[in-house]
Amino acid sequence: MPLSFGELHFYCCRAAFGAGLPWGLAEDAAATAVWLARQGRDPSPDLAAALDSLSDGAAVTAVKHERSATECVLFAGGGNASSALVTGPSAADWWQVMKQDPAARLVVRNVDVPGWVFACIAARTGGAMAADHAADVTGDVVVTANDMIAKASGGKDQLGFATVDQDAWAIVQHHFRRSLVPSSDASRASGAGAGLVDTD
Amino acid sequence: MTARPQTSPPMVPLRAADEVMRLSRMGASFPTRLSFMRSLLRRMHRESWQFGQGRFDLDAQGFGTVVLTARTPLRAYSLVVFSHDLPPEKRTDRVIAEAWDATFSLFDGIPDEADIARLAANTPKQEAGRFTHRELVLGRANRSLRLFSHVTGRLATGLQPDIGTVAAVGYLMRTTAVYGSGKFGCCDRALIADRPELQGAFQVEMLAVYLFRWFTVQLIEHLAQARGGDAAVSLSPGIRNFLGVGNATGLGMAPFLGRHPQLIHAWVKARETALARVRSLPDARDETGAGFLRLLGRARQHVNEWRVDDPQQTIRIEGLRRDLAQLSGVAAELVDGTAPWERLWQFGQDRLGVEAQELLLSLLLEPHGELIDDLADQMHVAEDLALDPAMRLSELRRLIAAQQAWVDALALEGPGAEARFWYYSEEKLEPRLGHRHGEPGGMLEMPLAFAQDIRRLVTDLERELAAEDGIVAAFLMAHPQHRHTVRRVQSISGLDYAEVRDNLVADGIRPIDLLRFKLAFFGASKFDPKSDLWTRITLFQGAPHPDELATADPDGWAFAIRPEAMT
Numbered sequence: 164m165p166l167s168f169g170e171l172h173f174y175c176c177r178a179a180f181g182a183g184l185p186w187g188l189a190e191d192a193a194a195t196a197v198w199l200a201r202q203g204r205d206p207s208p209d210l211a212a213a214l215d216s217l218s219d220g221a222a223v224t225a226v227k228h229e230r231s232a233t234e235c236v237l238f239a240g241g242g243n244a245s246s247a248l249v250t251g252p253s254a255a256d257w258w259q260v261m262k263q264d265p266a267a268r269l270v271v272r273n274v275d276v277p278g279w280v281f282a283c284i285a286a287r288t289g290g291a292m293a294a295d296h297a298a299d300v301t302g303d304v305v306v307t308a309n310d311m312i313a314k315a316s317g318g319k320d321q322l323g324f325a326t327v328d329q330d331a332w333a334i335v336q337h338h339f340r341r342s343l344v345p346s347s348d349a350s351r352a353s354g355a356g357a358g359l360v361d362t363d
Numbered sequence: 364m365t366a367r368p369q370t371s372p373p374m375v376p377l378r379a380a381d382e383v384m385r386l387s388r389m390g391a392s393f394p395t396r397l398s399f400m401r402s403l404l405r406r407m408h409r410e411s412w413q414f415g416q417g418r419f420d421l422d423a424q425g426f427g428t429v430v431l432t433a434r435t436p437l438r439a440y441s442l443v444v445f446s447h448d449l450p451p452e453k454r455t456d457r458v459i460a461e462a463w464d465a466t467f468s469l470f471d472g473i474p475d476e477a478d479i480a481r482l483a484a485n486t487p488k489q490e491a492g493r494f495t496h497r498e499l500v501l502g503r504a505n506r507s508l509r510l511f512s513h514v515t516g517r518l519a520t521g522l523q524p525d526i527g528t529v530a531a532v533g534y535l536m537r538t539t540a541v542y543g544s545g546k547f548g549c550c551d552r553a554l555i556a557d558r559p560e561l562q563g564a565f566q567v568e569m570l571a572v573y574l575f576r577w578f579t580v581q582l583i584e585h586l587a588q589a590r591g592g593d594a595a596v597s598l599s600p601g602i603r604n605f606l607g608v609g610n611a612t613g614l615g616m617a618p619f620l621g622r623h624p625q626l627i628h629a630w631v632k633a634r635e636t637a638l639a640r641v642r643s644l645p646d647a648r649d650e651t652g653a654g655f656l657r658l659l660g661r662a663r664q665h666v667n668e669w670r671v672d673d674p675q676q677t678i679r680i681e682g683l684r685r686d687l688a689q690l691s692g693v694a695a696e697l698v699d700g701t702a703p704w705e706r707l708w709q710f711g712q713d714r715l716g717v718e719a720q721e722l723l724l725s726l727l728l729e730p731h732g733e734l735i736d737d738l739a740d741q742m743h744v745a746e747d748l749a750l751d752p753a754m755r756l757s758e759l760r761r762l763i764a765a766q767q768a769w770v771d772a773l774a775l776e777g778p779g780a781e782a783r784f785w786y787y788s789e790e791k792l793e794p795r796l797g798h799r800h801g802e803p804g805g806m807l808e809m810p811l812a813f814a815q816d817i818r819r820l821v822t823d824l825e826r827e828l829a830a831e832d833g834i835v836a837a838f839l840m841a842h843p844q845h846r847h848t849v850r851r852v853q854s855i856s857g858l859d860y861a862e863v864r865d866n867l868v869a870d871g872i873r874p875i876d877l878l879r880f881k882l883a884f885f886g887a888s889k890f891d892p893k894s895d896l897w898t899r900i901t902l903f904q905g906a907p908h909p910d911e912l913a914t915a916d917p918d919g920w921a922f923a924i925r926p927e928a929m930t
Contacts, residue, residue: 167496168553169545177787186810187839187846190748226840249843256752256836287750323496323554344797344804346790351459354788354795354802354896 164332165324168197174339175210181341182214184224184248191252191283198286200325206282207327211334213247213276218338222246222275226253233264238272247276251283258284258306271304280304374643375705377635380859381769384631389863390876391679391717393725396732396918397634398886400903402739403569406560408917410436414574414909416581417473421446423589425582428483431574432473433909435560440499440567441470442574443482446582454505456539456611458793463489465536465578469500469571471550489540490791494548500571501549502541504579507532507609514583514598519591523599529606530668530925533889533901535579537609543568556745564630564743565885576608576903577910601926604911607904610887613897614794617867617877618785621811624851624861629744630884631860634724637735641727642705644734652698654730658921659694662726663687665888665922673892679718686719729921742884748854750846752836756828759835759849762856763821769864770817779870781815784808796874796896812868816848888923 166174176193180186192213196206216222222244229236235257239245250271261267271280284306327335344350382388394401406412417430426448432441444467453462468486470478478497485492489503510532514524543565544552555561580603587595598606620627647655666683690710697706704727711723728735774780784799786808799805810816823842827833839846855861863877873895882890887900905923907915 164493165495165548167545167548167551169551170548180807185844185846187848187850188843190847190850224843228837228840252846253836253840256750256839260753260834260836323551324548340789342787342807343789343792344786344795344807346788346793347802350788350795350797350802351790354797 164329165326167324168200171200171206171325171327172197174335175206177342178210178214178335178338179248181338181343182218182248184217188249188252191255192248195251195279195283195286197325199282205325205327205331207331207335209247209276209279209282211331213279214338215334216244216275217246217248224249226250228253228257230257233261233266234268234270235261236270236272242273244273244275245271247274247279247283250274251280252287254280254304254306255283255287259288262288262308265308267308269304269306273302274304277302277304281306281310374639377632377639380862381772381864383635384860384862384864386863386865386873386876388717388721389880390873391721392880392883393722394883394886394888394921395634395637395725395728396921397637397728397735397739397742398884399563399565399742400569400573400886400906401918401921402563402736402742403566403573404906404912404917405736405739406563406566407433408912408915410560411913412436412909414577414912417441418479419581419585421582421585423586424448425586425589428479429578429581430474430479431577431909433570433574437558437560438471439473440570441473442571442578443468443470443474443479443486444575444578445483445487447487449505456505456537458540458613458615459791460503460539461489461491463503463539464506465575466503467501467571467575467578468494468498469567469574471497471499471555490547492547496548496550496554498549499555499567500541500543501547502538502571502575504536504538504575504608506536507534511535511583515586515590518584518587518598519595521591521594521596523596523602526602526925526927529602531670532609533605533904534607534609535583536575537611537899538572538575538902539611540615541568541572541610543571556743562743563739564626569885572608572610572902573906574909576606576906577908579608580606580908599926600911604905604907604920605923605926607888607901607906607923610882610900610902611893611897612878612882612900614785614796614874616881617874618794618809618811620863620877620881621809621813621867623746624855625744625746625748625858628855628858628861630742632858633738633742634728634884635860637728637731637738638708638724640734641731642708644704644731645702647698647703651730652703655698655726656694658726658729659687659691661924662722662922663691664924666722668925669889671891676890676892679716682716683718683722686715687722689714690719690723725921729918732918748850750835750850751853752834752839754835754853755832756824756835756838757832759852760821760824760828763817763824763852766856766859767817767852767862769862770814773814773866775815775818775866780866781812781868782870783868783872785811785868796872799868808868810847812866813848813851813862814866815868816845817852820845820848820852 172193175196176189179189179192199206223239224246226245237250254271258269413434415432419429421427426446429444430441432439446465449464466486468482513528517524584597711720784797784805786804788795875892875898879890882900889901891899905920
């Protein structure tokens with residue numbers, strides 16, 4: 164199903180919120196999804212996997228960091244996998260702080276959806292990935308200056324719409340619906356912005 | 364017309380955000396010549412847009428399909444309207460409605476048969492339909508039951524409608540939702556943002572509504588003709604222009620204001636800059652002074668014709684009438700002297716209520732198009748809410764102290780301070796305003812409690828700063844709940860008008876104040892609150908129709924008055 168980028172942002176943001184993320188991290192999830200779509204990639208499989216992983220407790224949201232002069236390591240600790248929806252934005256933050264240093268090295272250990280972390284970084288920094296990380300990386304994430312390249316002018320950004328996998332999108336929609344408040348007669352009557360009967 | 368001053372006196376300061384961005388003042392907003400529908404009409408007139416009717420396929424009951432096309436110097440846009448038979452039991456203006464008298468799409472170009480067939484299968488379904496990047500706007504409307512049958516019956520028998528009945532409503536049909544920018548598969552704003560004819564805010568949505576208004580008069584004249592045959596007459600030009608398009612607006616607009624702080628700043632900054640330019644003029648040229656006085660008289664008549672059922676708004680309108688009478692008593696003298704516009708403005712500040720002050724703002728701008736119309740092009744921005752993770756916490760704290768001091772002035776403690784919460788209902792995603800201590804869903808509230816968010820951020824920030832002046836990246840790992848607030852604070856640095864400087868979840872919040880603020884920027888008039896949660900308005904009332912635009916004054920329709928009162 165083709166989706167406008169506006170729709171993609173709307174649903175992905177609220178799906179992440181519905182899965183339990185704070186609003187600011189949900190905004191990052193949406194921005195990353197739109198960035199992937201602009202690159203011609205379908206963001207829904209990775210996002211669906213990350214949402215499910217977060218929702219069912221397979222990945223945790225508490226993330227620590229250790230930093231040296233040129234390296235920053237993000238990890239959940241205790242043998243847990245960290246959620247890419249949390250570590251991705253943090254990794255992007257740290258990469259933005261470190262990226263001017265040619266020796267900089269960012270490591271994210273044991274993340275549930277590693278490709279999402281790369282996408283977060285690229286989406287934030289306006290760059291592109293030298294390798295095809297978003298599609299095939301598994302396990303830990305290691306980012307160096309060589310992995311990130313400046314996006315060439317007139318690059319392959321696509322405008323228009325995203326095409327998403329139906330099964331993956333159904334999972335995103337499942338989490339999106341969790342961000343909505345069930346309706347009741349009372350809320351319908353008193354909480355909304357127009358009368359039940361409108362005759363003028 | 365007045366040229367922009369190049370020399371002294373210096374421009375007076377812009378009004379402070381602490382004054383302008385309070386709900387009590389936002390809820391007294393009036394349209395100005397910078398409003399979006401005004402700037403659209405100026406552009407259409409200036410660029411000699413051509414308008415035409417494509418398909419006009421309506422039966423004797425007015426049901427069928429109509430295509431209306433606007434041709435700019437570069438491209439065409441077509442409104443495809445489907446007119447339906449709406450059972451009475453399905454008539455509601457709520458988002459949760461599932462059927463309407465008319466549904467429409469604004470198509471990018473001129474639709475062929477396949478396009479129209481595709482839209483016929485989707486546009487009537489509205490939110491349940493699917494659209495493509497060829498569709499720019501999606502909307503629907505219901506007939507005014509008070510007016511529609513009256514006008515049809517009168518025209519069919521060769522008579523014009525009763526002007527009192529027309530004035531009591533002001534429109535034949537009212538839109539109940541107008542969606543743009545990517546909704547339901549429609550074209551994203553980014554795809555068309557660089558088109559010169561769509562510069563400015565909400566221009567494509569305004570175009571759709573403007574064409575729909577044209578459709579409503581064609582529909583009513585078609586029905587009169589079908590019923591009355593040779594006896595039927597067309598609407599008189601005066602009544603035809605006096606009929607606008609109604610609109611019923613609810614809570615959907617309120618979250619928009621929260622989500623687009625940079626855009627809101629641009630709107631208000633443009634308006635306030637315009638006011639400051641006018642106030643700074645050392646004198647009034649004859650034509651601007653006379654134009655102001657003439658418009659003041661017209662505005663008084665407009666306000667005299669503005670009648671609503673809402674008791675609170677009625678009291679405000681009565682006060683406005685008294686204030687305008689007072690202003691009229693001194694206006695001629697004040698205009699005829701040095702710094703006339705500033706003296707008028709100060710008179711308003713000293714002697715008039717908030718509604719009259721905001722109306723005076725609109726009146727002051729009106730005769731000064733040459734001085735201020737360029738600002739309309741500054742009312743759209745490419746928004747970018749960006750996080751700076753390298754910022755020191757001490758710097759963030761200073762930023763908040765400088766930019767968000769307004770939060771300190773609010774009473775955010777006590778049970779009433781967070782009594783409400785904004786949320787999306789699962790019922791057609793209708794935005795609603797709940798009671799936190801009596802309804803479920805508080806955990807799913809939309810992030811519109813900015814004042815509280817900032818207060819909580821400051822608490823954690825100061826605790827962190829007591830230990831170490833770290834950077835935002837580390838702070839947000841420990842406090843991810845503040846991420847959206849930090850991003851927002853950093854993104855609106857220096858944008859004084861970006862925030863509504865009030866508590867948006869307080870007990871007693873009146874969302875219609877937010878609605879009126881936004882609708883005034885659209886150019887809406889005749890605000891008619893139906894509760895604290897929704898209002899009816901009129902759009903394009905008094906504006907020339909497309910077939911008159913080439914020869915009409917595109918700015919001659921501010922503060923529309925009923926035809927018999929025209930001079």
